[in-house]
Structure formats: structure tokens, C-alpha cells
Amino acid sequence: MPPPASSIAVRAEALVKTFGSTRALDGVDLEIPAGTVLGLLGPNGAGKTTTVRILTTLLRPDSGRAFVAGHDVIADPDAVRRSIGLSGQYAAVDEHLTGYENLYMVGRLYGKNRTDATARARELLSRFRLQDAADRPAKTYSGGMRRRLDLAGALVAEPAVVVLDEPTTGLDPRGRLDTWEVIGELVADGATVLLTTQYLEEADQLANTILVIDHGKVIASGTADQLKGQVGGERLEIVVGEPAELAAVSRVLAEVGSDEPTTDEQHRRVQVKVDTGPKALVEALRRLDQESVAVLDVALHRPTLDDVFLSLTGHAAEDEPEVETEGKRKGRKAKSR
Amino acid sequence: MSVITAGTRDSGVVTWRNLMNVRRQPDLLLGATLQPIMFVLLFAFVFGNSIGDDPGAYREFLMGGIFAQTVAFNSAYTTIGMAADLEKGVIDRFRSLPMSRAAVLIGRTTSDLVVSALGLLVMSVCGLLVGWRIRGSVLDAVFGYGVLLLFSFAVSWVGAWVGMVSGSVQVAQSAGFIWMFPVTFISSAFVSASSMPGPLKAFAEWNPVTAVADAARELFGNKRAGVLGQSDAWPAQHSVLYATLSCVVLLVVFTPIAVAKYRKVASK
Structure with a gap:
């Protein structure tokens, strides 16, 4: 060569x-x-x-x-x-x-x-x-x-x-x-x-x-x-104040989203993949309003490289069970997913 | 530029860098000069009064031994210096540069030679204060210091190799000194080899430290040193020749070993 x-x-x-x-x-x-x-x-x-x-x-x-x-x-x-x-x-x-x-x-x-x-x-x-x-x-x-x-x-x-x-x-x-x-x-x-x-x-x-x-x-x-793009779509994320409302949110997001919503009870947060972006966001908020669910926070974001890594390897990039050398993780924010 | 010119320039740069390090760490320099002063005083006054009948004669005898021991001990600085450079990643940076491969080692052993020379100067002054004198010719004295510096340089290459084998500064700090104790004490540096039991005596007689100590005594004209009993082994009879030969052998053996180890050690 x-x-x-x-x-x-x-x-x-x-x-x-x-x-x-x-x-x-x-x-x-x-x-x-x-x-x-x-x-x-x-x-x-x-x-x-x-x-x-x-x-x-x-x-x-x-x-x-x-x-x-x-x-x-x-x-x-x-x-x-x-x-x-x-x-x-x-x-x-x-x-x-x-x-x-x-x-x-x-x-x-x-x-x-x-x-x-x-x-x-x-x-x-x-x-x-x-x-x-x-x-x-x-x-x-x-x-x-x-x-x-x-x-x-x-x-x-x-x-x-x-x-x-x-x-x-x-x-x-x-x-x-x-x-x-x-x-x-x-x-x-x-x-x-x-x-x-x-x-x-x-x-x-x-x-x-x-x-x-x-x-x-x-x-x-x-x-x-x-x-x-390999991961595809955007993610819609809704945070509510009361854990009791998570079920309702999950049901609504299942209707507007394109995959199964995931619920994070600790942070009272539900996420779902959406294909229609802002439209899905508006639709989800309208339905939640109809059901009188008080939404604390709402976000629509494109997949991060964290999502990419997770979908490629099946494990998060930052969760490797490695012995860390000195200072490796300094200044790094713990992330939960 | 020729390989040799480039190699010399690179070695010079590394030597400069190491000496700047010594200058900025006064505790290092203090160690290299205070320790021999301490040895001179301790041996001269603690041992001097109990070994033999004549403390003055023992002090004459002692100085050649302290000179040899101190320059040998200085190789521990080479050991620790190499290990520290490896550990901190300085060697990686050097190895990623288009510089002469041997320059890091030559620079290290050269800067430690300068430190040894300084130590010899301090010790000589200290020796003069306790009654030691150079009684031979000026030329012989120059050769005397020459043999000591050659020995220092040779042992430094051994130290460089030990430092690379150690793998970490912590290990190097003990490894650099530990092999020094038998090598310097099973010798005629402080006592006469002829008073030792069989195997130790044989070791001491053929030990390069003995030869270097005896050569220094001979070249500095410290003849009264003989009062402790002179060995009749061949190295004792030809101390200057044997000391020089030992240094050459050490260099011939350890220079290539150290360079080979250097090539390998950072490639982990």
C-alpha cells in the first residue's frame, strides 16, 4: 500500500x-x-x-x-x-x-x-x-x-x-x-x-x-x-410535583411518543422518544392540562452523546466499573439516567 | 547536523534541566553535601578513637573510603531522578520528541557527576579540617579526583538502570540505597579487608569500592593508611589499575543495559 x-x-x-x-x-x-x-x-x-x-x-x-x-x-x-x-x-x-x-x-x-x-x-x-x-x-x-x-x-x-x-x-x-x-x-x-x-x-x-x-x-x-441521528428522534421530558401523577404522565406520553416512556420516580420525571418534536410537546401539554396534571418542568432535547453511547454499548460512558486514577472524576457532575 | 553533535546538544539540554532542578531544590543539594560531612565527622571522631592506636592515622585512612562511599551513594540520586521522570510522564514527553535516545540518560548521569564533584569539594575541605592532607604530587592528586569522578559516573549508570527497574519513586527510594550498604561497607572503605572473615574478605578485596578507596589513598599520598594492615590480594597491590578497570567494566556493561532498558521501559 x-x-x-x-x-x-x-x-x-x-x-x-x-x-x-x-x-x-x-x-x-x-x-x-x-x-x-x-x-x-x-x-x-x-x-x-x-x-x-x-x-x-x-x-x-x-x-x-x-x-x-x-x-x-x-x-x-x-x-x-x-x-x-x-x-x-x-x-x-x-x-x-x-x-x-x-x-x-x-x-x-x-x-x-x-x-x-x-x-x-x-x-x-x-x-x-x-x-x-x-x-x-x-x-x-x-x-x-x-x-x-x-x-x-x-x-x-x-x-x-x-x-x-x-x-x-x-x-x-x-x-x-x-x-x-x-x-x-x-x-x-x-x-x-x-x-x-x-x-x-x-x-x-x-x-x-x-x-x-x-x-x-x-x-x-x-x-x-x-x-x-443513529439514536434518532428527540426526547420529550416532563417533570411533575407529585409522584401520584407519574402514571397519568406516562399514559399521555405513551400516546404522543414513539416508544415506551421511561419513568424516573426519584426525580418524578418521565421521558419518551418523539418523532414530531414541538408538535408532540404541545399535544402532550394539552392533554396533561385536560387531566389537570400540574407540570413542573418540560423539555424537548436532541439526543446527547450520552444517549449515543448508551444505545451503542448498552452501558453509559461514565458508569464503567474501573479503578479511577487520581483526579479523573474531579469536576464531573454525577449523572443519573 | 551529525548524530554526535545533536546527541551532545540534547544531552547538554537535559543536563541543564537536571541541574536547574537541583538548584531549585536546596534540600537535595543539602543532602548531597551534608551527608558526607556527617560521615567524615562521625567516623573521624567516633571510630577514629577506637580503631588502631593513632586517631590521626585512621583519619588519613578514612578519607579515601569516605570519598569512594559518597560518590557511590550519589548514584541513588540518579536512581530516584530516573524513577521520578518516568513516573511524572517527563520521559514520555522526551520520547515523543525527535531527540537523541541516549540524551536523557547521559544528561542524568552527567548532572549527577556535577553534584558528586561538588560533594567531593565539600568533603575535601571538611577532611582538611580534621587533619587529612594531600601528601603526594599535584598530578597524582588530580588523578585521584579523576578516579573518584570516573567511579561516580560509572556507578551512576548502574543507578540509572536500578531507577528504571524500580518502576516507581517509592521503590526507587529504597532500591537506590539498599544495594549500596553491602557494596560500600563490605570493603576497605572504613576498615581493613584483612580483618574480615573468609567470604567477606574475598568480596571486599575484589570490590571496586575497595579499589577506588585504596587508589584514592595511594594517589593522595596517604601512606600512613597502611597502619591498619594492607591486604596482599592483587587488587590491593594494583589499586589504581584495578579501580580504573572496574569503572570501565561497569560502564561497558551498564551503559548498553541502561539504554536498552530505557527504550523498553516507557513502551509499556
Whole structure:
């Protein structure tokens, strides 16, 4: 097979990697057109990080092949390393070096001379709003600042492909928004980005194409809209004040909806899939009014990626019974469904 | 740019980064300098007065041993440093960069060599204060420090390997020191090997620490050191040659092992 066409920045074919008896990757294919963002979405242990480590030459696959910026990750890892910038799951920032020194060091290790490395470090510090903290050791930085510094490190050599492995894991909501903004700018500048995340919301926000991965296999791919379309329809949600009224609501929603309504007694909430959108909403409210049911809250929403994940895998993305590493779930709101 | 030029530049950058780390963590530096001072004072005054008849002679004997022991112990910094870089993901970042593969290891062992040199300086001053003197020629003294630094560098590569095998900083913190105790104490660093029971004596006589300690004594002209009884084993008779050879062997064995381990260790 010839190397991929130049419009494809990253291509992986049938990647397999086993650790002992665990098949971490079981034939993963992916393709990222230049200038786009691919979101690799999946729960902990799905194979996201293994994929990233193979594409960044940190790990050799057992079988399969991959090209990054036209270079074979197995045959020509050095060329791949010159074409990528990696920002890891744990910010690999040297906490005793200042922000400036961290970026200067990375620049030098990419082969820049002193002048260029200095100029590039200063430029990135101001772009990532770190200029005021530039000469302070990184250990004095907040979590969000460290992550920005780590991101800046990935961009020092203006790489063709930027790989962001769970860029917001462990950040508080403010740090997360901050990081999203920076990634958004990156994307606007036309970078090719491979982004892994276990946050559905994040993939929805940042990625052009989403690849859903579970147990080492790609189980779905497409744009966020396409994936949501697979689940189909919109969901109508009604919340009432009295548990006694749930039965009536359920009966009404069964009439206007296109599947069986689900009742959440704890939150006094009934949901149903609808095909006619606002019409179904109006109709449901009219009938509930006739029956004198006091409606507290009503919502019509398009399926979220949570719904997508649930319908694809049979389990929610966030309910994996995994041992969590430190900080993984910080800042995450518990969701019930 | 040639491979060697790039490798040298990368190693230099990593050395700089490690030394900045030492500079910003004064407690690290304090450990590397206070510990040998403590050893000099403890051995000179606690042991010195009970070993042999002449405390002054023991102090002369002692310094070569403390020098050898301290540079050997400094390899634990290499061990812990490597383990910490692995644990924090710094090695992952390095491995994803188009830099020389050996630069991380060379940078680490080089920066620890600088720390060792500093330790030797502090110890020498401390030794002078308790009555130790360099009695040989300047050239011999230079060779003496040379052998000590070569030994420091060689053991540092062993330490780098131990650090990568350890897998975590916690393990490295004990693993880095634990093998040092038998290696430095079953030697002629503090007592004469000739007074040890059979197997220990054999180990001590062929132990590179013994050879390095004896070589330092010889090159610094601390002849009175002989008062404790000189071993007649071949290494004792040719301490400078044997010390140098041991360092070369350590480097020849552990440089490739450490580089191979480095390639493998982050690929988990």
C-alpha cells in the first residue's frame, strides 16, 4: 500500500495490541483528514491511550500499521516525532523549571537554536496567557495553567499533527473551559488534532468527527450529528410535583411518543422518544392540562452523546466499573439516567 | 547536523534541566553535601578513637573510603531522578520528541557527576579540617579526583538502570540505597579487608569500592593508611589499575543495559 495521500494527516489500519491476556486494541482503523479534529471517545480502558501511544511512537503495535503526516510510525519513528506535538494525560511539565524554561527546553530538544527556542517560548507564553507567570517555577501554577503550559509544549515546533490525550481530565470546570478555548483557537488555525476524551460533551464541542471506541474496537464513527441521528428522534421530558401523577404522565406520553416512556420516580420525571418534536410537546401539554396534571418542568432535547453511547454499548460512558486514577472524576457532575 | 553533535546538544539540554532542578531544590543539594560531612565527622571522631592506636592515622585512612562511599551513594540520586521522570510522564514527553535516545540518560548521569564533584569539594575541605592532607604530587592528586569522578559516573549508570527497574519513586527510594550498604561497607572503605572473615574478605578485596578507596589513598599520598594492615590480594597491590578497570567494566556493561532498558521501559 502506498503512503496515504497528503490530505490525510493520520491513518491507522487494523492496529492490534495485547498486554498479557488483555486485548487493548482489537483492530482499530482511523483516518484524520488534514486540518480536522478527530475525537476518540470512550470510557477508561477502552483503548484510547494505547492508540495515542502507538501513533506517537511510544509503543509498537503487535500488528497493523499507521502513518502520521505521511511517515510510517514503525519504520520511521524519528520523522513522525518531528511532525507531532504530544500533550499527555498527565501534564509532563517540569515543575521546578519556570514556564519559559520548560518551553525553551522543548524547543532546544526539537533542534531549535537558542535564539529561536527563546523567541518561540516567549511567543507561546503570551499566546497561552502565561506571560505574567513565565518566570515562576511551574509548581506555583494552577492545574489549568499547567495544562496550558503542557499544551504550549506540544506546539513548540508547529507540528503538522497535535495529539491531545485527555486534555481536560482532572481539571476543574474553569480549567476545562480555559483549555477548550485554547484548543478551539488551535483548531481555528487549521491544525490537525487527535483528541481523546472520556467526556462526551468535550468531543461534541471540539471534534469534527467522533470515533467511539470500546474494548479496543471502534464501535461507531461520524459527526456528532450523525451519531445522534443513529439514536434518532428527540426526547420529550416532563417533570411533575407529585409522584401520584407519574402514571397519568406516562399514559399521555405513551400516546404522543414513539416508544415506551421511561419513568424516573426519584426525580418524578418521565421521558419518551418523539418523532414530531414541538408538535408532540404541545399535544402532550394539552392533554396533561385536560387531566389537570400540574407540570413542573418540560423539555424537548436532541439526543446527547450520552444517549449515543448508551444505545451503542448498552452501558453509559461514565458508569464503567474501573479503578479511577487520581483526579479523573474531579469536576464531573454525577449523572443519573 | 551529525548524530554526535545533536546527541551532545540534547544531552547538554537535559543536563541543564537536571541541574536547574537541583538548584531549585536546596534540600537535595543539602543532602548531597551534608551527608558526607556527617560521615567524615562521625567516623573521624567516633571510630577514629577506637580503631588502631593513632586517631590521626585512621583519619588519613578514612578519607579515601569516605570519598569512594559518597560518590557511590550519589548514584541513588540518579536512581530516584530516573524513577521520578518516568513516573511524572517527563520521559514520555522526551520520547515523543525527535531527540537523541541516549540524551536523557547521559544528561542524568552527567548532572549527577556535577553534584558528586561538588560533594567531593565539600568533603575535601571538611577532611582538611580534621587533619587529612594531600601528601603526594599535584598530578597524582588530580588523578585521584579523576578516579573518584570516573567511579561516580560509572556507578551512576548502574543507578540509572536500578531507577528504571524500580518502576516507581517509592521503590526507587529504597532500591537506590539498599544495594549500596553491602557494596560500600563490605570493603576497605572504613576498615581493613584483612580483618574480615573468609567470604567477606574475598568480596571486599575484589570490590571496586575497595579499589577506588585504596587508589584514592595511594594517589593522595596517604601512606600512613597502611597502619591498619594492607591486604596482599592483587587488587590491593594494583589499586589504581584495578579501580580504573572496574569503572570501565561497569560502564561497558551498564551503559548498553541502561539504554536498552530505557527504550523498553516507557513502551509499556
